Amino acid sequence: MTTGRKTEEIKLESIYFEQTRKTADAGYKHVGLSASTEKAELYASQVELRQDITDLLSARRALRRARRNRKTRYRAPRFDNRIRTKCEGWLAPSVENRINAYLSRIEAVLRLLPITKITVETASFDTQLLKSPDIAGEEYQKGEQLGFWNVREYVLFRDGHVCQHCHGRSKDPVLNVHHLESRRTGGDSPDNLLTLCETCHKALHRGEITLKTKRGQSFRAQAFMGIMRWVVLDRLKASHPKLEVQNTYGYRTKHARISNGIAKSHCADAFCIAGNLGAERLGELFFQKQTRRNNRQIHKLSILKCGIRKRNQAPFEAKGFRLFDKVARKGEEGFIFGRRSSKT
Structure with a gap:
């Protein structure tokens, strides 16, 4: 800023993790961000993360195995070259994707506003306590x-x-x-x-019977939080050494939100974490949803008549429109999520 007035400090709440025990959200599906000064909130957004990474990796593994069984000679397995997971700092692709999503959203805000401080809410979960609320002492060693x-x-x-x-x-x-x-x-x-x-x-x-039993409570989101809660903080400190990067905890966020009578939401918690509770809040937020960018599959799995393998790629542009273009039709607005070269 070129004015002679003192620059107001802009605080960014980079990541919000919901800590309620009744849901598996816990920052696993959504991220809230807020940037504010002492007078006004300048940025508020909510990001919906991808949930298809595990399924896509599993499908790729199955297709790769089938293809290699069909097209390559048998080779004895060599386990000595499978040490990628033993490298220091390695994370599962599903965890790495979410961490990169967090960092990319933070970098986007840093490009827009002169951020001086970043606060990240970290949360730890005691899965044994969630399973058995009365557990204590030596019982932790007896699973x-x-x-x-x-x-x-x-x-x-x-x-x-x-x-x-x-x-x-x-x-x-x-x-x-x-x-x-x-x-x-x-x-x-x-x-x-x-x-x-x-x-x-x-x-x-065979589909002849159905089970009434449902699986028990899944702690996948809590395990994910335990893995990556410090990774994001450390990477932010390493990439922005001149910025003040600190962490906070969920109980502080909850106390600030309830004390000020703020309705619960991801952006609301992000606003509370930023610390400028007297600032004027924005009346709307910027919603973002992560989607798959590329599909590198060359052909469809199903083979048509006469042994024809239909290509999987669609034209980059069809009828003058591209993927995710915003269009208006019959008085309604929408987005293009598919492309076809034919008129149908």
Whole structure:
């Protein structure tokens, strides 16, 4: 600023993580940002993060394995070259994608406003306390699987070695451990596993029966928070050494919000974290939603008649329009989310 007046300090709340125990939000799906001075809020936004990274990686792995089995000779596995995950600082792609999304939104605000201070809300979750509210002392060292060789043995013991669908009416002595949610997204947590006899297990996968049991509470979002809560802070300090970067905690945010009678939302918590509670708030926010940018699949998986493999790529521009163009039709506004070269 070129004026002779003293420059007002602009504080940016870079990331907000919701800490309620009743939902799995916890910064896993949304991010709130707010930049303000002592007089007014200058920027408020809410970002909806991508949730398809795990599914896309799993689909890529399945397609790659199938392609290599069809087109390459057999080679014995070599485990010595699979050490990427052992490198210091390595993070899972789903976690890395979210961290990069946080940092990119912060960088966008830094390009717009003369930010002097960045405050990041970090949160830690005690998953054992969430599972057992009365846990204390030595009980933390005695988990639910203590004394069992593996997860399967624990699940069978937990369910009494009885099928949880027919309860032994099928007379099938063979017991299987079924994933309520696919292993790809739900993992091998005991809360995602259920004992079924082989008869019911096969019938379930054929679609002949349905289960009334739902998987237990998932702590995926809480685990994600525990992994990345300090990574964002450290990367911000490394990339902006001249800025003041500090962290705060959720209980302070909650106290400030309730004390000032502010309705709960991601941007509202971000405004409270910024600390300028006397500033005039913006009446609206900038909503952003992350979407997939590229699809590098060359051909569709399905093969048409005569062995024709349809190409997956659509033209960059169709009928004069591009992807995500804002258009008006019959008095309504919308965005283009698909492109076709034909008139249909």
